[in-house]
Amino acid sequence: MPLIEFTDKGLFCRTGDFYIDPWRPVNRAIITHAHSDHARWGSKYYLCHTDTRPILQLRLGNNLYQTLGWNEPVDMNGVKVSLHPAGHIIGSSQIRVEHKGEVWVVSGDYKTENDGISGAFEAVKCHTFITESTFGLPIYNWKPQPEIFADIQRWIRDNQQKEKTSVLIAYSLGKAQRVLQAVKEVTDNIYAHGAIWNTQEALLQAGIMPATVPVAKRVVPELAKEAYRQAVIIAPPSADGTPWMRRFAPYSVGVCSGWMQVRGNQRRRNADAGFVLSDHADWKGLLTAVKATGAEKVFVTHGFQAAFSRYLNEAGIEAGEVKTEYGSDEDEVAEETAVNETTEEAGNAQ
Numbered sequence: 001m002p003l004i005e006f007t008d009k010g011l012f013c014r015t016g017d018f019y020i021d022p023w024r025p026v027n028r029a030i031i032t033h034a035h036s037d038h039a040r041w042g043s044k045y046y047l048c049h050t051d052t053r054p055i056l057q058l059r060l061g062n063n064l065y066q067t068l069g070w071n072e073p074v075d076m077n078g079v080k081v082s083l084h085p086a087g088h089i090i091g092s093s094q095i096r097v098e099h100k101g102e103v104w105v106v107s108g109d110y111k112t113e114n115d116g117i118s119g120a121f122e123a124v125k126c127h128t129f130i131t132e133s134t135f136g137l138p139i140y141n142w143k144p145q146p147e148i149f150a151d152i153q154r155w156i157r158d159n160q161q162k163e164k165t166s167v168l169i170a171y172s173l174g175k176a177q178r179v180l181q182a183v184k185e186v187t188d189n190i191y192a193h194g195a196i197w198n199t200q201e202a203l204l205q206a207g208i209m210p211a212t213v214p215v216a217k218r219v220v221p222e223l224a225k226e227a228y229r230q231a232v233i234i235a236p237p238s239a240d241g242t243p244w245m246r247r248f249a250p251y252s253v254g255v256c257s258g259w260m261q262v263r264g265n266q267r268r269r270n271a272d273a274g275f276v277l278s279d280h281a282d283w284k285g286l287l288t289a290v291k292a293t294g295a296e297k298v299f300v301t302h303g304f305q306a307a308f309s310r311y312l313n314e315a316g317i318e319a320g321e322v323k324t325e326y327g328s329d330e331d332e333v334a335e336e337t338a339v340n341e342t343t344e345e346a347g348n349a350q
Contacts, residue, residue: 003097003104004130006299006322011106011130013097016079018047020095020106023325030081032108033092034059034173037327047074049083051091054206055173058198070119086110087121088279089174090208096124104128105293109326111278112285115145115178117210121281123292130299131290132326134280135258136308142258142282148275149182155254155273156186160230165251167233169240169271172196174279176234177203177213179256183232184214191228192216193235193244219247241270258282290317302326 005012010022010029018028025042032038034048034055041060048056050067057065068074070093073082083093088109095106105126114120142148152168159166168183170176172195183190192200197218203209216234228248239245240253255271258278266274281289290298290312298319300309305321312319 003099003102003128004106006324010324013079015099016076016081016097018076018081019043021108021326030095031056032086032095032106033089035089035109037325038108047081049091049093051206051208052093054202054208055091055199058202070122084122084124085119087112087114087118089118090177090203092118094122094124096126102127104130105295106130107132107289109134109280110289111281112289113142113145116181116212117177118174118279121289123289125294127295128297128299129290129293129295130301130322131286132280133286133300133303133305133308135278135282136286136300136304138283140258140261140282141284142276142278145178145277148277149185152179152182152254152256152275153186155252156183156232159252160187163230163250165228165231165233165248167235167245167248167251167253168256169235169237169253170256170277171279172199172236175256175277176236177210178277178279179234180213180216183234187232188214189231190214190216191219191231191233193219193233193239195236195238196234
């Protein structure tokens with residue numbers, strides 16, 4: 001019997017009697033990070049990193065939470081469990097599971113470039129590694145973060161010269177905080193959609209918002225449109241193309257996403273600019289991470305599973321595909337709070 005089984009509820013450690021990122025309610029869940037495809041409502045007990053708890057409380061409400069720091073082992077029915085930095089978003093962790101000398105690592109989502117706020121990815125030696133492959137094709141090759149930030153800053157300055165407001169589309173958790181780091185070099189006139197503002201407040205109140213991330217003001221219906229002139233607005237994907245955006249006219253839209261690497265996606269998104277900024281590892285990052293673990297067996301959970309697992313097998317690393325309910329599209333992870341806020345504010349703006 002494998003140490004971790006793939007079940008209809010999620011990744012299950014039978015010996016330890018716990019699930020990792022289950023997509024159905026269970027008794028005991030260990031959560032890699034707070035994005036809603038990995039952190040679902042309804043479980044009885046949750047174990048997560050200390051920095052993940054305030055976001056889980058924001059998104060899932062009050063529950064029975066247990067928290068750990070990174071590299072702090074805990075015993076669960078004779079199974080040794082510890083959390084290690086995944087570098088995906090604030091608090092994101094890989095889950096190391098050990099029993100009788102056998103070690104598995106569930107990586108969740110991760111990136112190998114240190115973004116300055118999420119913790120540097122830590123390669124964890126193991127026998128079996130469970131990995132994503134959201135961008136598991138050779139065409140996905142990210143530029144260094146400083147270069148992407150410079151592109152965003154040039155775009156904002158150009159919009160300012162044209163007396164336009166700059167609207168940047170980014171995830172409310174993870175991407176938005178990174179984008180704010182870039183924006184602060186250009187202006188302090190920054191506003192955020194309610195979903196992003198709520199996340200910001202949760203991080204601030206918990207005392208875990210990095211000092212490098214500036215505080216954005218909230219977009220509210222009663223604020224005069226003139227306040228947004230030549231400002232920078234950070235909004236989630238769910239707000240793009242909705243009536244909520246009208247108050248910022250004239251404006252220019254820039255989408256921050258790894259999918260902008262592919263020509264045509266900017267046009268299909270009807271964006272004025274596309275910035276290839278992702279919270280996931282690119283092709284080289286995925287390969288580097290897998291090889292650094294020294295794993296004898298790799299399971300690929302979501303993304304370009306067939307292509308990535310085939311490449312690993314051809315490279316001499318035994319790999320297989322596993323069907324899960326984790327999202328493969330970083331712009332389609334459900335953001336319930338964002339949708340609700342957009343609907344409410346759009347109605348008020350009309």
